[in-house]
C-alpha cells in the first residue's frame with residue numbers, strides 16, 4: 001500500500017475541524033478514533049460523542065483520523081487495492097465470494113449468523129498469526145450494551161460472538177492496541193470504523209495502528225443508540241425485560257430471541273433510534289476491509305467478501321485448518337442480489353446527504 005499524503009488535513013484544531021464540521025452537522029458516528037489518536041488526551045467520550053476536556057494543542061491528528069472529515073473513498077480504495085472499482089463492482093473490489101460456517105459447535109451456539117467472524121479470529125489466534133483482536137463483548141451491567149475489548153483468548157473471542165445493534169466506539173481501544181510491542185492484532189468493526197483505520201494508515205499515523213494486521217468488516221445498514229433502542233423503545237415502550245433477551249437479529253424485522261420465545265417488532269418503529277450519522281453513510285459492505293462478513297438473509301451461514309491478499313490468506317488458512325466450512329457463491333444467488341441492492345441503496349444516502 002502506497003502512502004497517500006493527499007489524505008493529510010494539515011494542522012487544524014478540534015473546534016475548527018471536527019466540532020464544526022462533524023459534530024455540529026450530525027455526521028459523527030461515535031467511532032472513538034479522534035479520542036484515541038489525540039497525543040494530549042484532550043478528548044473524552046461523553047454521551048457517545050467526543051468532547052474537549054483540555055486545551056486543544058491544534059496538532060490536527062484527530063482530523064486526520066476521523067472517517068467523516070476530509071474522507072475520500074476513491075483515494076482510500078486506491079491506497080488499499082492499487083486501483084479504483086469498475087462500474088461492475090457495486091459492492092467494492094474483491095478477490096473471492098463465499099458463504100461459510102464455523103465448524104465449532106460452541107461458536108455456532110453463540111454466533112450471529114455462521115460464526116465466521118469468531119472462527120477467523122479463533123484460527124488466527126491459535127495459529128499464532130495474531131496475539132489479540134479488537135472485538136465487542138456485552139457489558140455485564142447492561143444487556144447487549146457493547147463493550148469493545150482486546151480479546152486474546154478463545155474464551156474472550158467467543159464472548160464477543162453475536163451482534164449488538166447499538167454503537168460501539170471500537171476505535172477507543174487503539175490507545176491500548178498501540179502499546180502492543182510484539183505481535184499482530186486483528187480488528188473487527190463496522191464499515192465506518194474500517195474507513196477510519198484505512199484513513200489513518202493512508203495518512204501515515206502509525207503509532208496506534210502499526211500492529212493492526214487484518215481488518216474484518218461487518219456489513220451494516222445502520223446502528224442504533226442504546227438509550228433509544230434498548231432503554232426507551234424495548235424496555236420503556238414495549239416492556240421487554242432486557243435481561244431476558246438471548247439474541248437480537250434484524251432480518252426485515254427486529255427479532256428478539258427471549259426465554260419466553262421469539263418476539264418481533266417492525267423496523268419502521270425503531271428507525272427513529274438509528275444513530276444520526278448513519279443517515280449519510282454510503283458503505284454497506286465494509287468496502288475497505290480485508291474481509292467483509294454479513295448475514296444477507298442466510299440462515300446459519302455468513303456471507304464473506306474476501307477482498308485482499310491478507311483476507312484471502314486468513315480465510316483459506318481457517319478453512320484448510322478446519323475452522324470453517326465454505327461454499328462458493330454463484331451468479332444469481334439470492335444473497336448476492338441482496339448485497340448489490342443494499343450497497344446501491346446505501347450509496348444513494350451519500351448522494352442525498
Ligand SMILES: Cc1cc2nc3c(=O)[nH]c(=O)nc-3n(C[C@H](O)[C@H](O)[C@H](O)COP(=O)(O)OP(=O)(O)OC[C@H]3O[C@@H](n4cnc5c(N)ncnc54)[C@H](O)[C@@H]3O)c2cc1C
Pocket residue numbers: 110111112113114115116117118119134135136137146160161162163164165166167168170188189190218219220221222223224293294295296297302303
Ligand atoms: C450494528 C450492526 C448492523 C448490521 N447490519 C447488517 C445488515 O444490515 N445486513 C447484514 O447482512 N449484516 C449486518 N450485520 C452483520 C451481522 O449482524 C453479523 O455481524 C455478520 O453476519 C457476522 O456474523 P457471524 O456469525 O460471522 O459473526 P459472529 O461470529 O457472531 O461475530 C460477531 C462479531 O461482531 C462483532 N460485533 C458485535 N457487535 C458489534 C458492534 N456493535 N460493533 C462492532 N462490532 C460488533 C463482535 O466483535 C464479533 O467479533 C450488522 C452487524 C451489526 C453489529
Ligand code: SF4
Pocket residue numbers: 012013014037038039040041042043055056057058059060061062063
Ligand atoms: S488531536 Fe487533540 S490536540 Fe490535536 S487537534 Fe485534536 S484535540 Fe487538539
Ligand code: SF4
Pocket residue numbers: 018022023027028029030031032033034035049050065066067068
Ligand atoms: S466520527 Fe469518530 S473520529 Fe469523527 S468526530 Fe466522531 S468519534 Fe471522532
Ligand code: SF4
Pocket residue numbers: 029190191192193220221222223275277278281282283
Ligand atoms: S451505517 Fe455506516 S456510519 Fe452507521 S454504523 Fe454502519 S457503517 Fe457506521
